[in-house]
Amino acid sequence: MASVILVENLSKKYLIGHQRQELYTNLHDVIAQGVSRSLKKLAHPFSKAKDDPAHEEFWALKDVSFDIQQGDRVGIIGRNGAGKSTLLKILSRITEPTSGKVSIRGRVASLLEVGTGFHPELTGRENIYLNGAILGMSKADIKKKFDKIIAFAEVERFLDTPVKRYSSGMYVRLAFAVAAHLEPDIMIIDEVLAVGDAQFQKKCLGKMEEVGADGRTVLFVSHSLPMVSSLCTKAILLDAGQVVKAGAASDVVSFYTKGDSGAEINFQSRKIGDEYAQLLSVSILDPSGVAVTQIIINQEVRVAVTFEVLQDSERELLPRLDFMMDGGRYAFVSFAAAKMQRYKPGKYKAICRVPANFLNQVTYFIGFGLVSYEPTKILHFHEHSACSFDVIDPLIDVPTRTRGMPMNDFPGAVRPVLDWDVEKLG
Amino acid sequence: MSATQQVLIIESGRSERHYWRDLWGFRELLFFLAWRDILVRYKQTTIGIVWALGRPLITMLVFTLVFSKLAKLPSEGVPYPILVFAALLPWQFFSSGFSGAGDSLISNAGVISKVYFSRLVIPASAVIVSFVDFLISGLILVGLMAWYGFAPNLRIFTLPLFIFVAFAAAMGAGLWIAALNVKYRDFRIIVPIVVQLGLYISPVGFSSAIVPEQWRLLYSLNPMVGVIDGFRWAILGGNAQLYWPGFLLSLILVMVMLFTGIAYFRKTEKTFTDII
Numbered sequence: 001m002a003s004v005i006l007v008e009n010l011s012k013k014y015l016i017g018h019q020r021q022e023l024y025t026n027l028h029d030v031i032a033q034g035v036s037r038s039l040k041k042l043a044h045p046f047s048k049a050k051d052d053p054a055h056e057e058f059w060a061l062k063d064v065s066f067d068i069q070q071g072d073r074v075g076i077i078g079r080n081g082a083g084k085s086t087l088l089k090i091l092s093r094i095t096e097p098t099s100g101k102v103s104i105r106g107r108v109a110s111l112l113e114v115g116t117g118f119h120p121e122l123t124g125r126e127n128i129y130l131n132g133a134i135l136g137m138s139k140a141d142i143k144k145k146f147d148k149i150i151a152f153a154e155v156e157r158f159l160d161t162p163v164k165r166y167s168s169g170m171y172v173r174l175a176f177a178v179a180a181h182l183e184p185d186i187m188i189i190d191e192v193l194a195v196g197d198a199q200f201q202k203k204c205l206g207k208m209e210e211v212g213a214d215g216r217t218v219l220f221v222s223h224s225l226p227m228v229s230s231l232c233t234k235a236i237l238l239d240a241g242q243v244v245k246a247g248a249a250s251d252v253v254s255f256y257t258k259g260d261s262g263a264e265i266n267f268q269s270r271k272i273g274d275e276y277a278q279l280l281s282v283s284i285l286d287p288s289g290v291a292v293t294q295i296i297i298n299q300e301v302r303v304a305v306t307f308e309v310l311q312d313s314e315r316e317l318l319p320r321l322d323f324m325m326d327g328g329r330y331a332f333v334s335f336a337a338a339k340m341q342r343y344k345p346g347k348y349k350a351i352c353r354v355p356a357n358f359l360n361q362v363t364y365f366i367g368f369g370l371v372s373y374e375p376t377k378i379l380h381f382h383e384h385s386a387c388s389f390d391v392i393d394p395l396i397d398v399p400t401r402t403r404g405m406p407m408n409d410f411p412g413a414v415r416p417v418l419d420w421d422v423e424k425l426g
Numbered sequence: 427m428s429a430t431q432q433v434l435i436i437e438s439g440r441s442e443r444h445y446w447r448d449l450w451g452f453r454e455l456l457f458f459l460a461w462r463d464i465l466v467r468y469k470q471t472t473i474g475i476v477w478a479l480g481r482p483l484i485t486m487l488v489f490t491l492v493f494s495k496l497a498k499l500p501s502e503g504v505p506y507p508i509l510v511f512a513a514l515l516p517w518q519f520f521s522s523g524f525s526g527a528g529d530s531l532i533s534n535a536g537v538i539s540k541v542y543f544s545r546l547v548i549p550a551s552a553v554i555v556s557f558v559d560f561l562i563s564g565l566i567l568v569g570l571m572a573w574y575g576f577a578p579n580l581r582i583f584t585l586p587l588f589i590f591v592a593f594a595a596a597m598g599a600g601l602w603i604a605a606l607n608v609k610y611r612d613f614r615i616i617v618p619i620v621v622q623l624g625l626y627i628s629p630v631g632f633s634s635a636i637v638p639e640q641w642r643l644l645y646s647l648n649p650m651v652g653v654i655d656g657f658r659w660a661i662l663g664g665n666a667q668l669y670w671p672g673f674l675l676s677l678i679l680v681m682v683m684l685f686t687g688i689a690y691f692r693k694t695e696k697t698f699t700d701i702i
Contacts, residue, residue: 014700089699093436093542096696102436116540119462121469126462133458134541162469 002105004186004217005068005091010100012061012086012241060086062241064100068234073208073218075228075249077256078238081385084221087238088112088190091219106185106217109135113190115175120164124155124174127163131178145181152203153177173200180207187211188219205231229253240270265387273381276313277370280306280347282386284366297361297393297415301354305368305386309343315372316340319350322367322384323359323413331364331413360415361393445692449544459551464558475562482518482563486511489631499632504662505574511567512661513630513654515560516592520650521621523556523593527600528617531608535702545695546688549604553596560589567661579663588656595649595680601687605694608702629654635667642672649683652676 092110117134132142153174235252272279285302318340323331369382494506527549652673659668
């Protein structure tokens with residue numbers, strides 16, 4: 001069968017400037033990095049312009065090649081920053097590659113977000129037309145499918161209500177319904193199913209399977225490994241902008257999870273750090289000291305980080321851990337203030353213990369940084385998404401209860417067990 | 427899969443072979459976006475699109491009062507409100523189209539970074555929104571002419587030509603600003619200043635006949651001078667004179683602006699999502 005998507009040696013380079021960095025770091029850190037680079041410049045005045053703080057090169061994708069056959073349902077997996085979104089953006093023609101080539105046969109529709117172009121002031125009906133047009137449907141096409149769309153979205157009664165008055169569930173349903181009726185040859189989907197209630201997710205999955213069964217090709221990016229292994233026939237694992245493994249979905253998914261839990265995440269080959277200190281590895285340990293990717297909510301979590309101090313200096317190093325949630329929101333940050341000291345050259349292992357019954361039932365992404373303040377602030381390194389782990393609540397065998405009734409989600413970054421007193425008055 | 431299905435090649439620096447055909451394919455989106463902007467602007471207002479009449483009407487009254495009654499400038503033998511309004515129409519079309527187009531990429535950044543379509547559609551739809559406003563405020567002119575019993579002569583049929591020039595001017599300047607705005611937000615601050623100054627250095631509140639003869643060609647370096655004089659020439663009939671060398675100069679400048687604007691936009695559009 002012919003390839004519908006052929007990707008050859010695809011690379012994408014970003015020049016990271018100050019503007020881009022503040023997405024992830026605060027101004028302090030940016031300035032600190034600037035200072036650190038200027039110091040580096042002073043130390044090595046003839047080094048290349050790569051050290052220019054305003055233009056740091058970053059390869060989001062490097063030499064990626066693969067091909068996709070007609071009718072394949074392909075899952076693209078990898079940790080945050082692996083290059084998944086960049087790949088989708090290139091395939092969707094939103095951004096252009098730095099080098100390499102992609103050949104696509106057939107009409108592509110990409111859904112990188114639910115409800116792109118929805119306007120809150122417009123009614124459901126108006127938004128169907130607008131969103132359809134943005135996604136590339138003709139007016140006649142939308143008219144023809146209009147009834148199917150509203151039936152799928154279950155919003156008949158609210159067609160002439162501005163979508164700003166919709167519940168978030170209705171909004172998502174309507175947005176997905178429009179996209180689901182595009183009927184392209186190739187469909188590219190990014191995490192859209194991460195929203196909506198369970199019942200609607202099921203419906204969307206059904207629709208996607210239907211799309212695949214029609215002989216259309218589906219590309220699906222997800223953090224949810226169970227979803228990829230159940231929905232896709234093939235998978236591609238990206239890491240640091242490169243294809244690590246491609247093949248049958250079940251093989252790639254099991255490779256990915258084994259690669260995660262079997263050992264710690266190793267950074268030695270990537271040289272994260274400066275001339276003072278470098279990051280070596282990060283791992284999540286369960287109470288028995290085994291590296292894991294899942295922790296039960298009533299277990300203590302240990303984040304273990306190894307780093308190497310490269311030179312004897314006056315600098316007092318301060319380790320810092322970031323706990324971030326999906327979408328890059330910070331849950332909290334912890335500084336090892338009591339351990340801020342001079343470190344002799346050598347390898348060190350830092351362990352941060354997060355008490356049991358403290359974290360919420362979500363996925364946390366761990367960032368680790370090392371900073372020193374005297375004589376000037378230097379951020380030696382700051383790896384934003386070094387690793388991730390899921391906190392799960394099996395609902396049984398959890399003696400310390402934070403929940404009264406079983407329900408799906410607790411809002412918030414943490415879900416601590418706290419002391420309560422309730423007394424009868426008078 | 428049919429053998430006739432065309433293959434799309436994505437490569438760095440590859441110029442779109444089907445750029446204009448692509449754009450044509452998105453013509454419906456062009457009107458949907460314009461329709462959205464007009465619809466949204468008047469949502470939850472009580473008198474709705476009637477507001478489109480408000481601004482030009484008030485500007486016209488103020489200009490008539492200041493330039494005719496206070497400054498006592500000559501009116502070329504036509505009622506001063508008509509003289510002002512014939513110029514205000516293209517000026518407001520140009521200024522709102524140009525600043526709307528200039529801002530359009532940034533205000534649609536969310537859509538641009540998530541969906542592919544011909545990027546040219548976005549500034550073009552902003553100019554079309556202004557064109558709709560232009561047509562609506564054109565009704566005021568018709569009303570004024572009826573009120574003063576002023577009938578245009580055959581020259582009125584050349585008006586579409588001048589409308590086209592105004593369109594090209596708004597589009598050309600808008601494309602430049604839109605593309606520059608993506609990288610340098612300074613233009614968000616510069617554009618309102620240009621628009622505000624432009625209203626006074628363009629012959630909107632007065633006739634360009636009051637500019638001394640030896641300065642007319644220099645004055646026509648402002649491309650809106652040619653457009654506005656053209657509008658007056660077409661609408662006011664026998665009373666208005668058109669300074670042809672100046673008009674041609676303006677016309678050339680407008681066309682240069684349009685073509686360089688398109689070229690610059692095409693050159694930069696692929697990097698929009700990386701820096702917006």
